[in-house]
Amino acid sequence: MPFWTRYGLKQGKASTKWPSEGDDGQSGVLGMPRFDPAKCQSGCRECADACLPGAIAIEEGDPIDGSADSLGASRGGARLKVDYGRCVVCQMCVEVCPTEAFSPSNDWAFGVRRREDLLWARPSGVAAGVGANVGAAGARADAGAGAGDSAAEKELKGEIRRIFGRSLHIRHVDAGSCNGCESELQALNNPFYNLHRLGIFFTPSPRFADLLLVTGPVTHALRNPLQEAYRAMPEPRFVMALGTCAVSGGTNGGGYACGNGLEGVLPVDLYVPGCPPNPAAIIHALLMLVRRMPQRVRGGQIVGESERA
Amino acid sequence: MSPEQPPLRARQEAHATPIRDVPLRDLEQRCGAAVAAGARVQLAYAWFPETAGEPHVQGSGAEAAPPETIELRYVVHSSAGHPPEIWRCRPGTLPPPSLASIAPLVSWYEREITDLCGLSFQNQPQPEPLVLLPGARATRPPLRPGAAPPLSYAPEPSSLPEVAGSAHRDVQLLPFGPIRADVLESAQFTFFYIGEGILHYDPQLFFKHRGMEKRFEGIRPELGTVLAERVSAVGSVAHALAYSRALEAAAKCDVPPRAEWLRVLLAELERLYNHLHYFGHLCHTTTLKVGEAEGKYLEELAKQLNAEATGSRFLRSLVCPGGLRREPRLGGIAVRLAKIHREFARYAEMLETTTTHLDRLITTGVLGKQLAFDLGATGPIERASGVDRDPRRDQPYGVYRELPLRVATSDGCDAHARQQVRIAETLNSIELIQAALGGLPSGAIRAECPPAARGEGLGWAESPRGSVYYAVHLDSAGKLARVKIKSPSFSNWRVFPHTVHQSNMMDYAINEASFGLTVAGCAR
Ligand code: SF4
Ligand code: SF4
Numbered sequence: 018m019p020f021w022t023r024y025g026l027k028q029g030k031a032s033t034k035w036p037s038e039g040d041d042g043q044s045g046v047l048g049m050p051r052f053d054p055a056k057c058q059s060g061c062r063e064c065a066d067a068c069l070p071g072a073i074a075i076e077e078g079d080p081i082d083g084s085a086d087s088l089g090a091s092r093g094g095a096r097l098k099v100d101y102g103r104c105v106v107c108q109m110c111v112e113v114c115p116t117e118a119f120s121p122s123n124d125w126a127f128g129v130r131r132r133e134d135l136l137w138a139r140p141s142g143v144a145a146g147v148g149a150n151v152g153a154a155g156a157r158a159d160a161g162a163g164a165g166d167s168a169a170e171k172e173l174k175g176e177i178r179r180i181f182g183r184s185l186h187i188r189h190v191d192a193g194s195c196n197g198c199e200s201e202l203q204a205l206n207n208p209f210y211n212l213h214r215l216g217i218f219f220t221p222s223p224r225f226a227d228l229l230l231v232t233g234p235v236t237h238a239l240r241n242p243l244q245e246a247y248r249a250m251p252e253p254r255f256v257m258a259l260g261t262c263a264v265s266g267g268t269n270g271g272g273y274a275c276g277n278g279l280e281g282v283l284p285v286d287l288y289v290p291g292c293p294p295n296p297a298a299i300i301h302a303l304l305m306l307v308r309r310m311p312q313r314v315r316g317g318q319i320v321g322e323s324e325r326a
Numbered sequence: 327m328s329p330e331q332p333p334l335r336a337r338q339e340a341h342a343t344p345i346r347d348v349p350l351r352d353l354e355q356r357c358g359a360a361v362a363a364g365a366r367v368q369l370a371y372a373w374f375p376e377t378a379g380e381p382h383v384q385g386s387g388a389e390a391a392p393p394e395t396i397e398l399r400y401v402v403h404s405s406a407g408h409p410p411e412i413w414r415c416r417p418g419t420l421p422p423p424s425l426a427s428i429a430p431l432v433s434w435y436e437r438e439i440t441d442l443c444g445l446s447f448q449n450q451p452q453p454e455p456l457v458l459l460p461g462a463r464a465t466r467p468p469l470r471p472g473a474a475p476p477l478s479y480a481p482e483p484s485s486l487p488e489v490a491g492s493a494h495r496d497v498q499l500l501p502f503g504p505i506r507a508d509v510l511e512s513a514q515f516t517f518f519y520i521g522e523g524i525l526h527y528d529p530q531l532f533f534k535h536r537g538m539e540k541r542f543e544g545i546r547p548e549l550g551t552v553l554a555e556r557v558s559a560v561g562s563v564a565h566a567l568a569y570s571r572a573l574e575a576a577a578k579c580d581v582p583p584r585a586e587w588l589r590v591l592l593a594e595l596e597r598l599y600n601h602l603h604y605f606g607h608l609c610h611t612t613t614l615k616v617g618e619a620e621g622k623y624l625e626e627l628a629k630q631l632n633a634e635a636t637g638s639r640f641l642r643s644l645v646c647p648g649g650l651r652r653e654p655r656l657g658g659i660a661v662r663l664a665k666i667h668r669e670f671a672r673y674a675e676m677l678e679t680t681t682t683h684l685d686r687l688i689t690t691g692v693l694g695k696q697l698a699f700d701l702g703a704t705g706p707i708e709r710a711s712g713v714d715r716d717p718r719r720d721q722p723y724g725v726y727r728e729l730p731l732r733v734a735t736s737d738g739c740d741a742h743a744r745q746q747v748r749i750a751e752t753l754n755s756i757e758l759i760q761a762a763l764g765g766l767p768s769g770a771i772r773a774e775c776p777p778a779a780r781g782e783g784l785g786w787a788e789s790p791r792g793s794v795y796y797a798v799h800l801d802s803a804g805k806l807a808r809v810k811i812k813s814p815s816f817s818n819w820r821v822f823p824h825t826v827h828q829s830n831m832m833d834y835a836i837n838e839a840s841f842g843l844t845v846a847g848c849a850r
Contacts, residue, residue, distance in 0.1 A: 024620075044633065197562075
């Protein structure tokens with residue numbers, strides 16, 4: 018046994034200081050493909066046909082080229098609707114697009130408070146029409162309230178944040194994942210990310226938990242146990258949909274055995290698409306929840322200063 | 327190794343797995359004779375072939391195929407060292423005989439066929455549902471072609487074995503799950519125990535059944551890898567590889583040599599990070615804290631290497647039918663790998679000399695050789711029980727034949743043997759990656775692999791946890807009609823409870839960790 022102690026000491030510190038400084042550990046990791054509708058070709062539907070989870074949909078019958086174009090690309094009588102809440106980062110669109118309208122990126126910090134923020138929207142649209150909404154809703158969400166909360170609940174949530182704002186206890190529930198999301202959640206406690214350093218802990222009992230962190234598309238068989246865990250949590254409580262499966266079902270939702278993630282199952286405070294979201298993306302989302310990091314994505318793209326090229 | 331493209335004619339043999347028609351009345355006798363001669367039934371499944379001129383209508387919901395068109399398939403290995411053969415059996419309207427009493431591992435496959443395809447077997451020794459939980463109802467067998475209505479659940483208490491006899495009041499019952507403590511996959515375990523001793527152990531593993539096989543139905547074959555990689559993330563490469571090889575067999579497509587070499591590289595990188603995780607987790611259960619931290623740290627280094635090389639910490643989105651979708655970045659691998667190698671060699675030596683750790687492993691979770699073989703244990707689990715099988719050597723695929731592959735085995739049969747086999751495999755994986763980097767030929771990485779209408783193929787790969795098989799059938803439009811997935815955890819979960827009965831509670835977590843099981847792969 019003593020040689021393990023010596024060995025441990027000799028190895029030194031392995032933990033990163035990220036996000037305050039240093040390495041996030043995600044060098045090379047591919048994120049959500051970036052979408053540039055200006056490059057779309059008339060009549061092309063290659064990406065939509067290659068996108069298995071239906072993150073790219075073609076809305077038929079819309080006005081021809083150029084007009085009424087606030088939410089997507091309008092080319093050749095159809096426009097694309099891109100929903101990063103369904104994207105599993107498979108890179109198929111990037112490969113099949115003949116004009117690089119979809120390009121590879123390292124944009125993986127995709128946690129958002131409102132589901133709509135995962136739908137691609139023209140940046141100018143964000144600033145104008147849609148933007149007013151986003152701003153107001155963003156502020157609301159920052160106060161920590163999920164949709165439908167009463168004023169008293171909102172206040173209490175805000176208060177809890179003020180007192181415990183720097184710490185968080187999480188109960189994780191696997192509602193039918195492929196184990197990719199679990200693998201990355203487990204990685205949070207390895208010496209590199211060392212989640213404890215941020216005051217964030219996993220707890221075995223929902224009764225001690227502030228956050229219910231759900232992975233998987235929610236199989237019919239796990240829907241009840243999941244809702245029971247939620248009911249067992251003290252209020253105020255938060256819910257995070259971790260991974261594209263939990264956000265929308267992804268490639269695995271629907272069918273005879275699954276629902277579509279948390280849609281219609283539980284109220285969600287934070288959506289974190291990714292397949293799986295990498296450990297740094299999870300840390301970003303957790304810190305976002307306790308307001309120690311800002312949301313980076315609006316209208317399906319990273320806005321403001323980008324920490325990665 | 328020469329950098330020129332080596333002749334790979336040998337791969338042709340993988341193209342056609344021979345299919346033999348077995349009449350229903352001969353099935354038991356044929357199976358009995360094969361098993362007596364040392365054969366192992368690898369997997370069984372059912373599907374509904376298209377009736378001539380009548381393509382399956384996706385989403386029609388109509389009774390597209392009458393039940394009598396159902397076809398049974400058994401994949402059989404006459405012996406290790408031989409490629410498999412397929413038995414095809416058309417039961418018509420007759421209930422086929424169960425083979426479970428001849429080849430026990432077939433039992434789970436039969437119960438799955440009953441649940442999902444609606445075909446019952448005569449004299450099945452355990453006729454209750456396997457995949458469908460108690461209370462689950464399917465109005466129509468989900469794997470019949472066409473739309474499958476959602477399962478309905480009327481939760482009812484599962485029927486657990488009853489304890490009889492004078493001592494039954496002393497027997498405690500501990501249900502655990504389906505939501506378990508810690509960050510773990512969902513599954514429900516019930517322990518029957520007296521004091522420390524476990525009398526009986528009953529795992530319910532199918533809460534996570536997602537209907538993945540159904541999901542392949544009707545999609546274009548080139549998109550299937552996206553699904554295959556999401557059956558069990560920690561086996562993404564093996565799943566995508568077995569799936570792709572099945573399609574390559576159907577299309578009689580030859581993969582370019584460079585792609586075959588890179589596939590070995592990816593498959594061994596997958597083994598590396600999985601095995602490193604395994605040691606960290608095993609140390610967690612034996613409470614060797616520094617050992618746990620070091621194992622998980624090495625796993626993290628390996629995952630970061632994966633991301634650097636492929637853009638994915640799980641090595642996803644590369645393997646495809648016909649080869650690879652894009653070139654990995656090989657530049658930084660050698661240096662990062664050397665660091666992992668150095669640290670792992672020291673780490674493994676310490677694991678093997680720490681008596682407090684070894685004390686907990688030795689004689690824990692004993693799995694005898696015969697049981698391992700009969701119940702279909704696979705991968706490091708069977709090899710640690712003295713069953714010397716490995717598809718990389720016995721049914722060679724890719725370029726393993728040209729690389730310094732060493733199959734590790736042990737006769738120890740316990741948790742320690744399983745650690746030793748995985749240590750040897752980790753070291754060999756590093757060596758294989760280095761050799762693959764050194765011998766990598768230049769050239770194309772993808773060949774055309776046009777879907778063969780009405781074609782079929784069988785593909786396999788040795789994942790870190792054991793063998794993965796994909797059986798693929800295409801319809802007349804070249805779309806996927808049926809995809810059967812045999813995952814290693816489905817095989818090893820079948821075996822695992824037999825090492826728990828008669829053991830003790832204190833050792834349970836160690837024993838489970840020593841198997842390295844996944845629930846997602848098993849439940850699909
Ligand atoms: S990367 Fe995302 S948007 Fe592109 S094809 Fe894959 S799932 Fe669809
Ligand atoms: S989001 Fe992706 S990685 Fe996570 S459980 Fe779903 S398929 Fe697996």
